[in-house]
Amino acid sequence: MKLNTIAKLCCPFDKHNLQLRILAQDFDQNVIEGILSCKTCQRNYPIIYGVPIMAPDEYRQTALEQPVIDRWELDHQPDPLRSLPE
Numbered sequence: 001m002k003l004n005t006i007a008k009l010c011c012p013f014d015k016h017n018l019q020l021r022i023l024a025q026d027f028d029q030n031v032i033e034g035i036l037s038c039k040t041c042q043r044n045y046p047i048i049y050g051v052p053i054m055a056p057d058e059y060r061q062t063a064l065e066q067p068v069i070d071r072w073e074l075d076h077q078p079d080p081l082r083s084l085p086e
């Protein structure tokens, strides 16, 4: 999905703006994988295979979303090696 299309999305629950973290992009700047986050209700909406998953909670497929969320959380773990002086 194109970045400027994603920028128009809002949280389906409270209509607030979403923040985007990009995990993978293709050469045309389409977002292939990422996480949209709503600061208001603390929901995360993964983008998987270029498609934002913004279904109501009861229709969400956590088995599909979990690998992306896991990778996103891994990316944001502090890396102990990097905190050592060179």
Ligand SMILES: [Zn+2]
Residues within 6 Å of the ligand: 011, 012, 013, 014, 015, 016, 038, 039, 040, 041, 042, 043
């Ligand atoms: Zn929200």
